[in-house]
Amino acid sequence: MLQIITPIFVIFVLLGCGGRNAKHKDDYAQTRKTMVKTQIASRGVSDPRVLKAMEKVPRHLFIPKHLIDEAYSDYPLPISEGQTISQPYIVARMTELAQLKGDEKVLEIGTGSGYQAAVLSLLCKEVYTIEIVEKLANFAEQKLKELNYHNVYVRYGDGYLGWTQAQPFDVILITCAPPTLPESLIVQLKNGGRIVAPIGEEYATQILTVFEKIDNKLVKTEHEPVRFVPMKGLIEQDK
Ligand code: SAH
Numbered sequence: 317m318l319q320i321i322t323p324i325f326v327i328f329v330l331l332g333c334g335g336r337n338a339k340h341k342d343d344y345a346q347t348r349k350t351m352v353k354t355q356i357a358s359r360g361v362s363d364p365r366v367l368k369a370m371e372k373v374p375r376h377l378f379i380p381k382h383l384i385d386e387a388y389s390d391y392p393l394p395i396s397e398g399q400t401i402s403q404p405y406i407v408a409r410m411t412e413l414a415q416l417k418g419d420e421k422v423l424e425i426g427t428g429s430g431y432q433a434a435v436l437s438l439l440c441k442e443v444y445t446i447e448i449v450e451k452l453a454n455f456a457e458q459k460l461k462e463l464n465y466h467n468v469y470v471r472y473g474d475g476y477l478g479w480t481q482a483q484p485f486d487v488i489l490i491t492c493a494p495p496t497l498p499e500s501l502i503v504q505l506k507n508g509g510r511i512v513a514p515i516g517e518e519y520a521t522q523i524l525t526v527f528e529k530i531d532n533k534l535v536k537t538e539h540e541p542v543r544f545v546p547m548k549g550l551i552e553q554d555k
Contacts, residue, residue: 344376344388351388356408366412369438370404378431378459397449399545401429402491406542408435410489413512413526413539416440420486423504425475425547430456432491433468443468444482446475448548476549478504485509493522494547497534505529514544 348371356370376387379401383393392400402410410432416422420440424433427447433456437443445468447453453472460468471479475490476498483504490501490513497515505511509529516522524539 342374344374345371347388348372348375351390351404352408355390355403355405359405359409361405361408361412363412365416365439366408369411369435370408372438373431373434374463375401375404375431377463378429378434395429395452396455397452399428399449399452401431402544407432410491410512410524411435411439413524414439414487414489414510416487421482421484423479423482423485423488423501424491425488425501426491426545427453427456427470428491430460430465430468430470432489433470434460434463434465436489437465437468440487441467444471444479444485445469446471446473446479448472448474474549475547476500480504487512490514490547491544492547493519493542493544497527498547502527502529502534507532514542519543 352367352370357367361367376384379387379393379395386393388404390403390405392403395401416439418440422436422440422443424436424443424445427433427445433443433445447456447470450472453470457470460470478500484506485504486506486509488501488505488511493514493516495517497511497513501511507529511527513525514522515525522542522544524542526537526539528535
């Protein structure tokens, strides 16, 4: 009897340990280091906190399983529902433009996979993120919870309305492209705060733009051209 039980016990223990190791082991840590060096720092992102956050967040866990080998490639990837997760460099660039110090309340419009929200959550106090596609909002909420990003709050809804109950925000990051800056978001931004957003009607004309609220007036700085999915919602319904 003991002869049968012993091998079964050994197999059970080995499987148990293997499972635990697989859960904690991060096979992609080195790949992320390389990504930060060759795709992000090399293009001029230099905030050490941003670089560190990009090194930490397991991007491969936010994308569809069949694309896992491309998780750290230098391009955007499809998630589902016809949406995309931005290229790693763009996530880092927008995060750097947000100039987070650690105690901010941040609103993100366009949760998508939840990846950008995870990066932001390591750099500020709280992240509120809104997604207009219910399936994506649910997936991201579940994923962020599973990975212990406890300071991120996900809501299924229309970003054009902002998040009234949680306002005002120090920083607002829009990761889909509105033709012009939505008025409600300007109202929900603190004086002294900033909005980072791709602005533009067509894919070909979007510009990454920073708006700073100084003495309750907006000061705009335009950066490089970008390509984001359009921001859907109120304006589209009005058409
Ligand atoms: N930040 C995401 C990628 C964003 S893709 C990530 O890290 O994965 C843009 C997302 O914006 C899409 O998921 C799209 O459904 C969403 N979106 C478009 N219009 C929106 C709106 N009005 N309110 C909230 N989300 C919107």
